[in-house]
Amino acid sequence: MALDKIEILLEKYFEATTTVAEEEQLRDYFSQDSVAPHLEQYTPMFTYFSKAKDERFTKQVPLKPRVSYHKWISIAAVAVMAFGIYFGNDYREQREAEFAYQETKKALSLLAQNLERGTEKVAYLNEFEQAKQKIYNNN
Amino acid sequence: MVHATTEQPIMTQSEFLNVVMPFKDKLYRLSKRLLISSEEAEDATQEVLMKLWSKNSNIANYKNVEAFAMTMTKNFCLDRLKSKQSSNLKLVHSNYxxxxxxxxxxxxxxxxxxxxxxxxxxxxxxxxxxxxxxxxxxxxxxxxxxxxxxxxxxxxxxxxxxxxxxxxxxxxxxxxxxx
Structure with a gap:
């Protein structure tokens, strides 16, 4: 490339007005052997940048195999639900039975009370009957 | 059931490495530029990649994963430097x-x-x-x-x-x- 063009590019380069492509041209120019003597002072800059780009990351990255949480969460949810339904049912049945028992007990005790009251009344009737018998006997 | 529809497709390890491969060296070079020591730069790069991996399912949401990773690296290294500065390391370093x-x-x-x-x-x-x-x-x-x-x-x-x-x-x- 013409030397004057390189000089112009260099000037633009330090004002940061060169494009990426123009900077590529500069790097190319300074990577070859026949750099103009008065520009040689810039060579280390451009060769360094090219060299720096060759550095590589060689370390291994230990990636833990990622369990997909959603899958396990849904499995857990299903398990909890099944458990709940199974034992929940038992529990509900037990409660229902207990309730029925209590109701029956209440009903029975009510019946017993009324029966008692009934027999009391019947006792009055007895009194009446006795009185009647007395009267009949007297006659 | 609701999850399945909103969830991003999850990348496998090798898919992730393929995404990361083209720019992992850039992350490392950026780390090294800031942290200077190559060991620290390696650690930082590793850390950033692992963070990225743990966000895996979100990666698809970023238009430019490389830019995102570069910013992450920059922030990570600057944080490192800051915490180093607050410790006595800086004193030793500058005196030296x-x-x-x-x-x-x-x-x-x-x-x-x-x-x-x-x-x-x-x-x-x-x-x-x-x-x-x-x-x-x-x-x-x-x-x-x-x-x-x-x-x-x-x-x-x-x-x-x-x-x-x-x-x-x-x-x-x-x-x-x-x-």
Whole structure:
């Protein structure tokens, strides 16, 4: 490339007005052997940048195999639900039975009370009957 | 059931590595530019990639995974530097450097290419970043501006300043070397 063009590019380069492509041209120019003597002072800059780009990351990255949480969460949810339904049912049945028992007990005790009251009344009737018998006997 | 419809397709390990492969070296070089030590840079890169992997299912949402990873790396390294600065490491470092380096550096940096590396170490962080992203990684101004959350004009100014500083310091060293 013409030397004057390189000089112009260099000037633009330090004002940061060169494009990426123009900077590529500069790097190319300074990577070859026949750099103009008065520009040689810039060579280390451009060769360094090219060299720096060759550095590589060689370390291994230990990636833990990622369990997909959603899958396990849904499995857990299903398990909890099944458990709940199974034992929940038992529990509900037990409660229902207990309730029925209590109701029956209440009903029975009510019946017993009324029966008692009934027999009391019947006792009055007895009194009446006795009185009647007395009267009949007297006659 | 609801999850299944909103969930992004989950990448396998090898798919993830394929996505990450083209730019993992860039992450490493950026880390090294900021942290200088290659061991620390390796650790930082590893850390960033693992973080990225743990976000895996979200990756598909990012238009530009590379830019996202670069920003993550930059932030991670700057945080590292900040926490290092607050510990006594900085004190040791700067005390050590001031007295000793000019001589040590001249001995180490026989060849002028590694001079450039040393000169870049001395740049302010922002200029370091801009120079790295532009002259090494060849990003355009828009990308750099997005990555560093800067105005494109500010990127240009920082870049020009960084390049001029490198030139100036290189000249100094050069003339020492010759004289």
């Amino acid at each position: 450097e001031d007295g000793n380096t000019s001589l040590q550096k001249q001995m180490e940096a026989r060849d002028s290419i590694s001079w450039v590396e040393k000169i870049m170490e001395e740049l302010p962080e922002q200029q370091k970043l801009v120079l790295q992203l532009r002259d090494v990684e060849e990003y355009d101004f828009k990308e750099i501006a997005d990555l560093l959350e800067m105005q494109p004009t500010a990127v240009r100014v920082a870049l020009s300043r960084a390049r001029k500083t490198v030139r100036e310091k290189l000249m100094q060293k050069h003339s020492y070397g010759i004289g």
